[in-house]
Amino acid sequence: xxxxxxxxxxxxxxxxxxxxxxxxxxxxxxxxxxxxxxxxxxxxxxxxxxxxxxxxxxxxxxxxxxxxxxxxxxxxxxxxxxxxxxxxxxxxxxxxxxxxxxxxxxxxxxxxxxxxxxxxxxxxxxxxxxxxxxxxxxxxxxxxxxxxxxxxxxxxxxxxxxxxxxxxxxxxxxxxxxxxxxxxxxxxxxxxxxxxxxxxxxxxxxxxxxxxxxxxxxxxxxxxxxxxxxxxxxxxxxxxxxxxxxxxxxxxxxxxxxxxxxxxxxxxxxxxxxxxxxxxxxxxxxxxxxxxxxxxxxxxxxxxxxxxxxxxxxxxxxxxxxxxxxxxxxxxxxxxxxxxxxxxxxxxxxxxxxxxxxxxxxxxxxxxxxxxxxxxxxxxxxxxxxxxxxxxxxxxxxxxxxx
Amino acid sequence: xxxxxxxxxxxxxxxxxxxxxxxxxxxxxxxxxxxxxxxxxxxxxxxxxxxxxxxxxxxxxxxxxxxxxxxxxxxxxxxxxxxxxxxxxxxxxxxxxxxxxxxxxxxxxxxxxxxxxxxxxxxxxxxxxxxxxxxxxxxxxxxxxxxxxxxxxxxxxxxxxxxxxxxxxxxxxxxxxxxxxxxxxxxxxxxxxxxxxxxxxxxxxxxxxxxxxxxxxxxxxxxxxxxxxxxxxxxxxxxxxxxxxxxxxxxxxxxxxxxxxxxxxxxxxxx
Amino acid sequence: xxxxxxxxxxxxxxxxxxxxxxxxxxxxxxxxxxxxxxxxxxxxxxxxxxxxxxxxxxxxxxxxxxxxxxxxxxxxxxxxxxxxxxxxxxxxxxxxxxxxxxxxxxxxxxxxxxxxxxxxxxxxxxxxxxxxxxxxxxxxxxxxxxxxxxxxxxxxxxxxxxxxxxxxxxxxxxxxxxxxxxxxxxxxxxxxxxxxxxxxxxxxxxxxxxxxxxxxxxxxxxxxxxxxxxxxxxxxxxxxxxxxxxxxxxxxxxxxxxxxxxxxxxxxxxxxxxxxxxxxxxxxxxxxxxxxxxxxxxxxxxxxxxxx
Numbered sequence: 001x002x003x004x005x006x007x008x009x010x011x012x013x014x015x016x017x018x019x020x021x022x023x024x025x026x027x028x029x030x031x032x033x034x035x036x037x038x039x040x041x042x043x044x045x046x047x048x049x050x051x052x053x054x055x056x057x058x059x060x061x062x063x064x065x066x067x068x069x070x071x072x073x074x075x076x077x078x079x080x081x082x083x084x085x086x087x088x089x090x091x092x093x094x095x096x097x098x099x100x101x102x103x104x105x106x107x108x109x110x111x112x113x114x115x116x117x118x119x120x121x122x123x124x125x126x127x128x129x130x131x132x133x134x135x136x137x138x139x140x141x142x143x144x145x146x147x148x149x150x151x152x153x154x155x156x157x158x159x160x161x162x163x164x165x166x167x168x169x170x171x172x173x174x175x176x177x178x179x180x181x182x183x184x185x186x187x188x189x190x191x192x193x194x195x196x197x198x199x200x201x202x203x204x205x206x207x208x209x210x211x212x213x214x215x216x217x218x219x220x221x222x223x224x225x226x227x228x229x230x231x232x233x234x235x236x237x238x239x240x241x242x243x244x245x246x247x248x249x250x251x252x253x254x255x256x257x258x259x260x261x262x263x264x265x266x267x268x269x270x271x272x273x274x275x276x277x278x279x280x281x282x283x284x285x286x287x288x289x290x291x292x293x294x295x296x297x298x299x300x301x302x303x304x305x306x307x308x309x310x311x312x313x314x315x316x317x318x319x320x321x322x323x324x325x326x327x328x329x330x331x332x333x334x335x336x337x338x339x340x341x342x343x344x345x346x347x348x349x350x351x352x353x354x355x356x357x358x359x360x361x362x363x364x365x366x367x368x369x370x371x372x373x374x375x376x377x378x379x380x381x382x383x384x385x386x387x388x389x390x391x392x393x394x395x396x397x398x399x400x401x402x403x
Numbered sequence: 404x405x406x407x408x409x410x411x412x413x414x415x416x417x418x419x420x421x422x423x424x425x426x427x428x429x430x431x432x433x434x435x436x437x438x439x440x441x442x443x444x445x446x447x448x449x450x451x452x453x454x455x456x457x458x459x460x461x462x463x464x465x466x467x468x469x470x471x472x473x474x475x476x477x478x479x480x481x482x483x484x485x486x487x488x489x490x491x492x493x494x495x496x497x498x499x500x501x502x503x504x505x506x507x508x509x510x511x512x513x514x515x516x517x518x519x520x521x522x523x524x525x526x527x528x529x530x531x532x533x534x535x536x537x538x539x540x541x542x543x544x545x546x547x548x549x550x551x552x553x554x555x556x557x558x559x560x561x562x563x564x565x566x567x568x569x570x571x572x573x574x575x576x577x578x579x580x581x582x583x584x585x586x587x588x589x590x591x592x593x594x595x596x597x598x599x600x601x602x603x604x605x606x607x608x609x610x611x612x613x614x615x616x617x618x619x620x621x622x623x624x625x626x627x628x629x630x631x632x633x634x635x636x637x638x639x640x641x642x643x644x645x646x647x648x649x650x651x652x653x654x655x656x657x658x659x660x661x662x663x664x665x666x667x668x669x670x671x672x673x674x
Numbered sequence: 675x676x677x678x679x680x681x682x683x684x685x686x687x688x689x690x691x692x693x694x695x696x697x698x699x700x701x702x703x704x705x706x707x708x709x710x711x712x713x714x715x716x717x718x719x720x721x722x723x724x725x726x727x728x729x730x731x732x733x734x735x736x737x738x739x740x741x742x743x744x745x746x747x748x749x750x751x752x753x754x755x756x757x758x759x760x761x762x763x764x765x766x767x768x769x770x771x772x773x774x775x776x777x778x779x780x781x782x783x784x785x786x787x788x789x790x791x792x793x794x795x796x797x798x799x800x801x802x803x804x805x806x807x808x809x810x811x812x813x814x815x816x817x818x819x820x821x822x823x824x825x826x827x828x829x830x831x832x833x834x835x836x837x838x839x840x841x842x843x844x845x846x847x848x849x850x851x852x853x854x855x856x857x858x859x860x861x862x863x864x865x866x867x868x869x870x871x872x873x874x875x876x877x878x879x880x881x882x883x884x885x886x887x888x889x890x891x892x893x894x895x896x897x898x899x900x901x902x903x904x905x906x907x908x909x910x911x912x913x914x915x916x917x918x919x920x921x922x923x924x925x926x927x928x929x930x931x932x933x934x935x936x937x938x939x940x941x942x943x944x945x946x947x948x949x950x951x952x953x954x955x956x957x958x959x960x961x962x963x964x965x966x967x968x969x970x971x972x973x974x975x976x977x978x979x980x981x982x
Contacts, residue, residue: 141797304482308482324482531847
């Protein structure tokens with residue numbers, strides 16, 4: 001198993017497997033970076049409608065080819081058909097959202113289920129029509145690399161490469177549009193055309209991914225990498241880059257894993273590799289990660305209670321909150337019987353002083369950035385310069401003696 | 404957990420701290436609320452006098468609405484306590500009527516004006532209580548009080564902003580509460596609506612009920628309210644309009660955002 | 675309409691109709707809460723839930739499946755909330771990550787385990803086997819009065835009927851708080867309605883509908899019925915009470931017309947064999963929605979959409 005996996009990783013598991021792995025990696029890069037634009041426009045699930053809407057096109061293309069006396073399994077023609085019906089699905093979503101009172105999520109759900117249902121009707125017709133041999137169109141639901149033709153693998157690899165090139169060329173205007181459409185329009189980018197290009201890219205990725213991952217799971221390639229990348233960085237260009245890398249890695253490793261043992265469906269494995277990266281990121285990402293958030297939340301709560309407690313001490317008010325008491329006690333600011341220690345009195349006086357300084361500072365600095373950073377917790381020394389504080393103290397007069 | 408902290412925890416339950424005047428309809432103690440790691444309301448103590456009309460005043464983002472929502476338990480608080488008529492919130496919630504900001508709901512929702520007002524009778528009707536004629540008549544009477552009776556059968560999306568606000572007020576009237584909490588009831592409404600709303604609120608006060616409004620328009624404070632609570636993250640001041648709504652307190656609340664000229668226009672007493 | 679109809683078509687027709695109603699009822703609230711795609715997500719995560727239940731118990735029986743799927747729905751909802759809140763990711767993307775990953779896990783588990791002895795595969799999960807739910811002992815209308823024949827009705831019928839009944843009861847019982855919390859969550863909280871519990875309960879109810887329907891009719895019908903009949907119904911009326919009735923009517927119409935078209939349509943066109951009933955029911959519901967979008971009396975939005 002392990003050696004088979006290493007072989008596959010090193011592209012030594014046969015010509016087809018190597019092509020599939022390269023194709024999956026290219027597809028992953030294209031989907032990851034292309035999906036980022038959709039994600040940043042907050043329309044990630046539109047891709048779900050697009051993906052499900054491909055099915056009737058596949059069915060009709062197949063039926064047409066058979067009716068014209070062909071084999072019906074010509075991949076480029078099937079993909080063309082799927083792209084056409086995906087386009088119609090996309091138009092339907094836009095039409096419902098703009099022309100009726102229904103919201104976009106309803107339109108997406110309606111289009112995906114109805115197109116998919118109709119596609120299934122066509123598939124059952126094809127099953128009876130293609131009596132004698134298996135049409136193999138079910139493979140488009142979940143993807144199948146088993147028995148993939150060499151020519152098919154080439155189509156996927158080529159399609160992936162073209163999509164990546166497309167993104168490289170359009171990455172600047174697309175980033176602009178995704179980040180701030182109004183600014184983009186003002187700087188001369190045609191937003192409508194970029195949106196169309198973005199949707200075209202999503203359709204291309206979906207269609208190329210049909211054979212490999214299947215239409216149900218291909219949306220994962222468009223959504224999981226951008227979301228994962230977003231957890232690590234706040235900068236748009238980096239999200240695009242990172243997302244492409246994550247997508248490419250998932251595609252490549254997933255395809256290699258799936259080639260290394262039986263019963264490892266390619267599409268599902270690629271998605272799960274992507275999800276594993278996502279899960280790790282969600283746990284450990286420095287700002288948006290769960291661990292970081294838990295630690296920050298706790299620290300914040302303790303800071304709030306500490307400051308509230310010190311202010312109460314300074315004003316000679318009794319403290320009744322259990323957490324406040326235990327925070328102060330742990331730092332040796334109060335004794336067991338809640339009476340302030342020497343240290344506690346000093347800290348309380350300092351906090352009170354900080355409060356008064358802030359009150360003056362907010363009058364002095366009014367709308368300035370310094371005032372905006374006032375959150376009720378930050379010591380004034382961490383925000384203002386020593387000179388500014390000296391000026392405030394001059395206005396305040398001498399500090400009151402610690403009580 | 405040590406014995407000492409256990410004891411303190413139970414102390415908290417018995418609410419012996421700062422016993423609020425039993426007659427105060429709404430008192431908060433050391434209330435801190437935050438969204439994420441930035442506090443929205445920090446350590447606020449406030450007591451609303453019974454039978455008062457209190458305005459909560461402060462600049463945008465000062466935590467006015469948050470204070471109201473935290474008092475109602477709609478947003479979780481980091482620390483602090485809320486007492487409603489001297490009792491914990493859960494036991495006295497039925498005595499409160501809440502009017503959210505108009506923009507907080509989807510006015511395209513498939514329902515009629517009268518249905519919205521009937522929502523105010525939820526506590527009375529319970530899960531399955533039938534809406535009888537007397538309920539419908541009461542809801543209509545509430546609509547009548549805000550001058551909206553003729554719109555009872557309209558779909559709510561067909562109303563103007565001011566009309567929507569009046570429907571919300573009618574729903575609160577149907578609750579027949581002792582304490583009315585309103586979140587910016589005058590925001591974006593026409594002059595006729597503003598007049599209608601203030602008349603109803605003054606009538607409530609005349610019935611010894613307490614009214615608390617998050618309020619934006621400084622020019623109307625002295626005319627509409629008798630108490631103010633000035634906040635900007637912290638409480639700046641509270642008390643009767645005559646003593647607390649001063650130029651000095653406003654300057655403290657709004658900082659430089661409030662031009663001196665503007666304050667002069669309000670013709671406030673200087674302390 | 676003779677004996678053949680009773681044997682072959684009566685039970686699938688009933689099951690399809692009940693499934694459509696069971697899904698359309700909670701669907702109304704999902705659509706109004708802008709959570710239409712939660713239905714999509716749930717119907718995807720039913721697969722891993724059912725597979726895990728099968729792996730644990732080794733059988734394909736009702737209760738483990740129901741629990742497995744409901745468990746998967748809970749896992750999905752919790753994960754979505756976590757991603758939304760902690761990761762600060764928009765809801766659509768959070769859903770997309772969750773349901774595709776769980777579905778992929780279901781596919782992998784299914785491939786890895788030996789399910790040759792039982793009726794459990796991805797195609798079945800997607801479009802069910804409505805046509806095969808025939809009533810062997812139903813030899814004509816008189817069988818409806820024959821206890822022995824009635825005992826032989828497919829168990830899916832009772833399961834689906836129980837689910838539809840349960841969901842109808844829940845909707846009636848909790849109508850008022852459901853309506854209030856869907857319209858105005860802040861107000862609902864202030865009058866003491868446990869809003870979090872209700873939104874969670876709605877998702878669980880949708881999951882119950884999805885699981886019960888999934889076995890008999892597959893997930894396509896589930897998603898289509900969650901969304902299309904309520905969406906079309908919304909365009910017919912401005913009152914929630916009537917909207918729900920319309921949605922049930924549309925659901926029944928889709929199920930009956932879809933089943934009949936799938937079973938008899940190809941015959942009328944000179945074909946040999948029936949097409950997928952599940953797919954046809956979804957298609958019909960889509961046609962109804964399209965017609966509603968074009969002609970329904972309340973199709974147009976008044977003013978600007980929310981949030982813009």
